[in-house]
Amino acid sequence: MTTMYWEKDADANALKGKTVAVLGYGSQGRAHALNLKESGVDVVVGLRKGGKTWQQAEQDGFAPKTPEEAAKAADVVCFLCPDMAQPKLYKEAVEPNLKPGATIMFAHGFNVHYKTIQPNAQTDVIMIAPKGPGALVRRQYEEGRGVPCLVAVHQDASGNAFKTALAYAHALGGTRAGVIETTFPEETETDLFGEQAVLCGGVTELVAAGWETLVEAGYQPEVAYFECLHELKLIVDLIYEGGFARMHEFVSETAKFGDLTRGPRVVDDHVRATMKEVLAEIRNGKFAQEWIDENKGERTQYNALLKKDLEHPIETVGKKMRDNMSWLKEKSAKQAERQPVAAGR
Numbered sequence: 001m002t003t004m005y006w007e008k009d010a011d012a013n014a015l016k017g018k019t020v021a022v023l024g025y026g027s028q029g030r031a032h033a034l035n036l037k038e039s040g041v042d043v044v045v046g047l048r049k050g051g052k053t054w055q056q057a058e059q060d061g062f063a064p065k066t067p068e069e070a071a072k073a074a075d076v077v078c079f080l081c082p083d084m085a086q087p088k089l090y091k092e093a094v095e096p097n098l099k100p101g102a103t104i105m106f107a108h109g110f111n112v113h114y115k116t117i118q119p120n121a122q123t124d125v126i127m128i129a130p131k132g133p134g135a136l137v138r139r140q141y142e143e144g145r146g147v148p149c150l151v152a153v154h155q156d157a158s159g160n161a162f163k164t165a166l167a168y169a170h171a172l173g174g175t176r177a178g179v180i181e182t183t184f185p186e187e188t189e190t191d192l193f194g195e196q197a198v199l200c201g202g203v204t205e206l207v208a209a210g211w212e213t214l215v216e217a218g219y220q221p222e223v224a225y226f227e228c229l230h231e232l233k234l235i236v237d238l239i240y241e242g243g244f245a246r247m248h249e250f251v252s253e254t255a256k257f258g259d260l261t262r263g264p265r266v267v268d269d270h271v272r273a274t275m276k277e278v279l280a281e282i283r284n285g286k287f288a289q290e291w292i293d294e295n296k297g298e299r300t301q302y303n304a305l306l307k308k309d310l311e312h313p314i315e316t317v318g319k320k321m322r323d324n325m326s327w328l329k330e331k332s333a334k335q336a337e338r339q340p341v342a343a344g345r
Contacts, residue, residue, distance in 0.1 A: 027134030046070025
């Protein structure tokens with residue numbers, strides 16, 4: 001049975017008198033640092049001196065330190081830089097400077113689960129993973145709400161690891177929306193699977209395949225763009241707001257009949273079998289090792305695949321179509337004002 005925690009369950013005093021070091025000041029790092037600070041937590045930001053986020057942190061009222069200095073000062077060290085930067089950062093800046101009895105916190109379990117970071121047995125290792133991008137974590141906090149979070153404990157050397165983690169989620173605003181207890185393996189494997197099979201890989205491939213099918217059949221690329229990509233947001237918003245039931249409530253009877261009779265033919269047993277293969281590669285570490293190896297070189301395969309993806313004809317058509325959508329430009333401008341930094345996990 002799923003265990004959830006709320007504001008009443010958190011002990012805010014678990015972080016009282018402690019210094020929290022936030023390593024990384026991208027999308028999540030900035031949101032965490034500001035939310036914690038405004039919740040009364042003593043926060044120090046650890047960044048590469050002279051880096052592009054150093055100035056942003058100063059503008060936000062912090063006095064940034066190097067990662068080494070931040071780790072020395074901290075009782076809780078939070079890794080909020082990209083996954084592939086974390087092992088080197090841990091080995092060179094954190095491990096040699098970590099206080100005895102300090103806690104290490106992650107927002108994603110990748111490096112702990114796949115053992116590219118292995119803290120000593122005397123260290124508490126926890127995770128708070130907000131289920132939303134940093135800009136949303138920040139905005140919801142400012143509006144008096146929160147984003148749901150996952151909480152997990154990998155090592156509990158002190159006996160207080162969970163209490164510390166829940167206090168962190170509370171200061172972040174997560175207990176306002178609910179915090180679900182999980183494990184590092186479950187968070188890591190489900191997160192990677194969701195990205196690969198549904199949210200990123202699955203959706204973009206489905207959109208591209210649908211668009212290609214219509215264009216190859218002689219339909220106008222612009223019309224195909226509207227049908228296979230543009231309107232996707234309308235459907236996703238409905239599902240996000242109220243599940244399949246709300247989507248069915250607002251689409252036509254014709255659309256519903258097509259959904260129920262043709263959808264299972266597109267996502268058929270072959271697709272489900274492939275999804276199981278993808279999940280197996282996540283669970284046995286094959287995907288993680290591929291990504292680790294890719295980052296040891298010059299990301300040749302990654303860069304080639306990304307270039308191919310971004311050069312897909314639907315991107316050319318889409319850019320032309322979006323240039324005529326004034327509301328998208330207005331939205332982008334507002335987002336830029338709210339979130340000047342959008343790098344990192």
